[in-house]
Amino acid sequence: MSELKLLHSIPLKNKLGEGIIWHGASQSVWWTDIHGRFLYQLFWPSLQLNTYPLPERISCFALLNAHDPMRSDYSMLVAFESGFALYQPATQGIFWLAKPETHLSGNRMNDGRIDRQGRFWAGTMREVNQGQTGTLYRLDQQGCHAVISGLQIPNSLCWNKNSSRIYHADSPTGVIYSYGFDAVQGAVSQPQLFAKVPVGAEPDGAVIDAEDHLLCALWGGKAIARYSPSGQQTALHPLPVSQPTCLAFGGPDLDLLFVTTARQGLTEQQLEAEPDAGSLLIYQSPYQGLPESELAVLDWTALQKTEVVMWKLVSVLLISLLSVNLLAQDAGLLIKNRADPWVYRAAADSYYFTASVPEFDRIELRHSSSIKGLAKAKAKVIWRKKDKGPMSANIWAPEIHQIDGSWYIYFAAGKAEEPFHIRTYVLKNSAADPLQGQWQELGPLNTGWDSFNLDATHFEHKGQHYLVWAQQDKKQSYNSALWIAKMRSATELELPATLLTEPTLDWEVLGHKVNEGPAVLIKNGKIWLAYSASATDHRYAMGLLTASVDADLLKTESWTKAPRPVFFTNDSLKRFGPGHNSFVLAEDGVTDLMLYHARDYKDIQGHPLQDGNRHTRVRPLYWTEQGELDFAQDKPD
Known part of the structure; x- marks a missing residue:
């Protein structure tokens, strides 16, 4: 098995580094520290670092298309903890698009990614009294659509090379699922078991390489696992940290692997044993990656208006049905399945x-x-x-x-x-x-x-x-x-x-x-x-x-x-x-x-x-x- 070779460890002490993506035009990598409320940009190979404080936690994001008319005011589409918005890090300018879960106190956005057709996907998770209230959303010109619900911590979102399959995990289950994917409509079919990660680990961020294999960061597993298209584990690469979070291929030849990590939840003894926890790790990879998908050029103003109207209707509907829903609740049902x-x-x-x-x-x-x-x-x-x-x-x-x-x-x-x-x-x-x-x-x-x-x-x-x-x-x-x-x-x-x-x-x-x-x-x-x-x-x-x-x-x-x-x-x-x-x-x-x-x-x-x-x-x-x-x-x- 070919090994990953560590080139650099960028010591940032991220509480929860996440959402890393490569931007080929600028030869730089972007990521966020969710709990630290910072956005980072690191240029390759100079390692020049730009740091941007955030008005609200960002969990994942995508850079706007170079041809997008909104690019002059906003440079990225982000999943803030409370919803989707266009954002400009230099000015902290925000153009809100959708807040699909204002009715769910304690939920926040988590893992997200662009599909190969330019749609943005992101899932939500519950931070307080954790439960299965998370949902995977798809954002496109028609609005914000709930695709998969009943999740705890959605992660590992990615697509195979020909966009016939979408991969996704609910991290605490330790399982990565594969769904049939309609690339035209953005619809998913019933899940199939793709892979089970090693005992004691949870699947976190994932990425597809040029050979159509899936690489997954193993939270708690101190490693990156690589799976073939059939779900067979073909490699397990050890890391110097127990909590890797997200992966991105980058560099001129897409043969560098950037790995975000986290310090949250580690004891002082663990942090002493893991000095790279919270750092950005940069590896020379034996695998080559695929170019990052580009965000589609959308009519953001129209999308915003659509979501405002829809959520006004939803609010009215929720109020009108509230008493009926309360009466209809099954009081004895505690945990399904x-x-x-x-x-x-x-x-x-x-x-x-x-x-x-x-x-x-x-x-x-x-x-x-x-x-x-x-x-x-x-x-x-x-x-x-x-x-x-x-x-x-x-x-x-x-x-x-x-x-x-x-x-x-x-x-x-x-x-x-x-x-x-x-x-x-x-x-x-x-x-x-x-x-x-x-x-x-x-x-x-x-x-x-x-x-x-x-x-x-x-x-x-x-x-x-x-x-x-x-x-x-x-x-x-x-x-x-x-x-x-x-x-x-x-x-x-x-x-x-x-x-x-x-x-x-x-x-x-x-x-x-x-x-x-x-x-x-x-x-x-x-x-x-x-x-x-x-x-x-x-x-x-x-x-x-x-x-x-x-x-x-x-x-x-x-x-x-x-x-x-x-x-x-x-x-x-x-x-x-x-x-x-x-x-x-x-x-x-x-x-x-x-x-x-x-x-x-x-x-x-x-x-x-x-x-x-x-x-x-x-x-x-x-x-x-x-x-x-x-x-x-x-x-x-």
């Missing part, structure tokens, strides 16, 4: 959430001071599946627990070569905050015999730690039963385990003979153990076991099993296949809540596990005057 939800209450104002993702390829973790806040909290990928062997397929039902001062995640996983060779595995993190520190793989959990097992959950009672999980007994004809054991440690059980319940009731054997997804709540002198049964379609339902708090929990006879499901499909409420729940105490310290997954439709095309529309929902639990748990089957969330 997340199954097997698990929430851990670390404190009255501290909740951690994890769940199965539709791709079954990673473990995400998010944190908020409230349950509702989890909906918009940033999901951090803390672990990804292996390429082959154990833990390389069907990453299911992660649960996070704090045991003896450390954090543990129990999860189920199969093998790429045997997807349903499902076993339980453990991760550990000794940091005070599980979103920080390193997650260590501790391997499989020994449950006493080797067979299909999953859905491990931990609880503590009277100073004793217990684990409950689902596992197949090869002597029986069912898929899985529930078992319990005391724990010597977070990774060692006191064996043999005790059988709690087998799928023997008529409602537990529909499609599959299954007892799984245990969750424990201790209250009113009882231990309430909810579980799920049957196939994962509309027949999925929840059952209940109870035991006295004074009983021997390792005796099967200590537990009483409800003969009928306690929570199941309700057509009138469009709640289909509810199950795999977790219990948690609300912020008030009084109200008991249940998180669970369900679909909002009955009929599924194909295998239920391939339908990713099981959504995380939340609802309160109810208690009778006698202290009995009531799941309120006929009440909406």
